[in-house]
Amino acid sequence: MSLLVVGSIAYDSVITPFGEVDDALGGSAVHFSAASSMFTETRIVGVVGEDYNLSDLDFLKKRGADLSGIVVEEGKTFRWKGRYHKNMNIRDTLSTELNVFASFKPQIPDTFKDSQYLFLANIHPELQLQVLEQVDKPKLTALDTMNFWIDDFRSSLEKVLAKVDMIILNDSEIMDFTDEQNLVTAAKKITEMGPDIVIIKKGEHGSILFHDNEFFILPAFLLESVVDPTGAGDSFAGGFMGYIAKHDKIDSKTLKRAMAYGTCTAAFLCEDFGMNSLMELSMEKLEERLKSYKQKFLLP
Amino acid sequence: MSLLVVGSIAYDSVITPFGEVDDALGGSAVHFSAASSMFTETRIVGVVGEDYNLSDLDFLKKRGADLSGIVVEEGKTFRWKGRYHKNMNIRDTLSTELNVFASFKPQIPDTFKDSQYLFLANIHPELQLQVLEQVDKPKLTALDTMNFWIDDFRSSLEKVLAKVDMIILNDSEIMDFTDEQNLVTAAKKITEMGPDIVIIKKGEHGSILFHDNEFFILPAFLLESVVDPTGAGDSFAGGFMGYIAKHDKIDSKTLKRAMAYGTCTAAFLCEDFGMNSLMELSMEKLEERLKSYKQKFLLP
Numbered sequence: 001m002s003l004l005v006v007g008s009i010a011y012d013s014v015i016t017p018f019g020e021v022d023d024a025l026g027g028s029a030v031h032f033s034a035a036s037s038m039f040t041e042t043r044i045v046g047v048v049g050e051d052y053n054l055s056d057l058d059f060l061k062k063r064g065a066d067l068s069g070i071v072v073e074e075g076k077t078f079r080w081k082g083r084y085h086k087n088m089n090i091r092d093t094l095s096t097e098l099n100v101f102a103s104f105k106p107q108i109p110d111t112f113k114d115s116q117y118l119f120l121a122n123i124h125p126e127l128q129l130q131v132l133e134q135v136d137k138p139k140l141t142a143l144d145t146m147n148f149w150i151d152d153f154r155s156s157l158e159k160v161l162a163k164v165d166m167i168i169l170n171d172s173e174i175m176d177f178t179d180e181q182n183l184v185t186a187a188k189k190i191t192e193m194g195p196d197i198v199i200i201k202k203g204e205h206g207s208i209l210f211h212d213n214e215f216f217i218l219p220a221f222l223l224e225s226v227v228d229p230t231g232a233g234d235s236f237a238g239g240f241m242g243y244i245a246k247h248d249k250i251d252s253k254t255l256k257r258a259m260a261y262g263t264c265t266a267a268f269l270c271e272d273f274g275m276n277s278l279m280e281l282s283m284e285k286l287e288e289r290l291k292s293y294k295q296k297f298l299l300p
Numbered sequence: 301m302s303l304l305v306v307g308s309i310a311y312d313s314v315i316t317p318f319g320e321v322d323d324a325l326g327g328s329a330v331h332f333s334a335a336s337s338m339f340t341e342t343r344i345v346g347v348v349g350e351d352y353n354l355s356d357l358d359f360l361k362k363r364g365a366d367l368s369g370i371v372v373e374e375g376k377t378f379r380w381k382g383r384y385h386k387n388m389n390i391r392d393t394l395s396t397e398l399n400v401f402a403s404f405k406p407q408i409p410d411t412f413k414d415s416q417y418l419f420l421a422n423i424h425p426e427l428q429l430q431v432l433e434q435v436d437k438p439k440l441t442a443l444d445t446m447n448f449w450i451d452d453f454r455s456s457l458e459k460v461l462a463k464v465d466m467i468i469l470n471d472s473e474i475m476d477f478t479d480e481q482n483l484v485t486a487a488k489k490i491t492e493m494g495p496d497i498v499i500i501k502k503g504e505h506g507s508i509l510f511h512d513n514e515f516f517i518l519p520a521f522l523l524e525s526v527v528d529p530t531g532a533g534d535s536f537a538g539g540f541m542g543y544i545a546k547h548d549k550i551d552s553k554t555l556k557r558a559m560a561y562g563t564c565t566a567a568f569l570c571e572d573f574g575m576n577s578l579m580e581l582s583m584e585k586l587e588e589r590l591k592s593y594k595q596k597f598l599l600p
Contacts, residue, residue, distance in 0.1 A: 184524040205505035
């Protein structure tokens with residue numbers, strides 16, 4: 001089924017203990033789509049500057065993605081530069097140039113309005129609301145957010161939360177949002193605000209699904225070599241939502257399986273800079289990874 | 301089979317966001333035994349002061365534990381006092397009174413020397429070496445350690461590591477010890493120093509087993525209420541070693557199952573102060589917990 005993502009499109013420059021890359025493909029919408037397009041027709045809404053080389057996204061087109069919602073604006077593309085520490089859970093942002101992204105006002109093309117699944121990547125909650133007003137009636141609407149919106153735009157965020165089915169955020173964000181250190185209590189508080197489904201991302205420690213008063217926990221794929229984790233959360237979300245849209249079911253079994261696929265697409269992403277490993281990904285490689293992943297915590 | 305543990309016996313005073321307790325049963329040997337005695341005959345070697353009420357350990361005796369290796373010395377028992385933050389992963393030590401533990405020189409009773417399984421809890425590595433010299437030939441010898449020994453007594457620790465089959469330590473400790481941030485690489489480095497089996501504890505994020513060039517990962521049991529995590533690592537080790545000693549096998553299947561039991565005994569421990577929940581534990585409750593635990597990450 002059709003899956004719409006609205007988010008950023010960027011060039012990322014990243015320095016890690018293992019090397020560095022300049023102007024790699026980045027942005028939440030691209031990280032998401034690089035994973036979700038493995039599973040289902042993905043529609044992208046975002047903005048780039050005149051300097052963006054749209055042919056870099058041909059790999060998405062080849063997987064059936066629809067890029068007609070990407071607007072080219074006068075000016076430069078959003079750029080982010082960051083440096084990871086030896087402990088790659090810690091990174092410093094060296095520079096953020098919002099450029100054309102600063103005035104991003106998502107316009108959903110008419111052909112996208114009937115999208116069955118919708119992912120609102122991490123953008124201003126007011127923009128997320130505007131997107132919701134433009135689409136018909138997706139079967140599942142999910143949103144991502146971050147501390148900046150939680151701390152400074154809480155009322156907007158609460159408004160959009162009341163209208164979505166699912167939220168995906170990391171452990172420090174949910175603690176911040178709910179002022180609760182216990183993740184069980186925190187997730188319950190979130191469901192009282194709207195979403196039935198809460199996914200808590202814990203980076204290298206895996207992820208937790210809260211749905212239907214039940215918890216489901218998955219460890220991350222333990223990697224011997226993490227080259228660049230930038231965008232891992234979005235590629236997790238892409239694998240997760242892509243799997244759900246493909247199977248067009250929102251039951252507990254599908255959600256759990258989707259978590260496993262999201263874990264694997266995120267693991268691939270981390271193994272190389274930018275979008276390199278997701279660009280080369282095949283369904284065969286993904287299934288193989290899933291098989292080896294499952295064995296890592298299959299209790300005999 | 302017989303399982304010998306050598307470690308501390310203490311009175312813990314703990315302040316958490318949920319309450320406080322004075323002079324609760326504590327110490328690595330007691331936390332360990334409270335879990336291991338659920339599974340197998342546990343023999344304890346440790347030291348207490350004249351103020352220690354040995355009848356507090358009757359619950360261990362009732363489970364077949366042998367306390368004849370606990371020596372009463374003139375003076376006071378080891379006391380630790382700590383306060384947990386709202387984020388219970390962070391705690392401050394308010395006071396440490398080593399008392400009789402300061403001059404602990406483990407003497408293994410003759411009747412304990414034939415122990416089949418041995419756990420060297422977190423004590424000075426030179427003392428761990430002295431214990432190894434006193435026992436016959438255990439089928440599996442495991443040790444725990446901490447940053448203090450890693451940083452300041454590395455050569456002693458390396459000596460004892462070369463002689464044991466297994467090490468259990470937490471993620472920050474293994475990174476510190478190996479100067480490696482990647483846990484896969486870190487675990488491999490440790491195996492080159494001696495142990496075939498490496499267990500990395502990640503607290504609320506679960507644990508990782510490295511054995512036979514293979515990784516096995518388990519999430520922690522997600523608790524809605526963590527009352528007091530003091531000793532969780534030792535009760536994990538106790539559940540783990542107890543299960544192995546009971547089944548008297550050291551194959552991959554047994555190790556993996558032992559991890560799950562260790563996870564569950566640690567979860568019980570955290571639900572109340574001191575030894576309260578482990579004292580009341582029954583095999584029925586434990587099996588029930590294991591069943592519900594497994595379902596939390598059983599991929600459909």
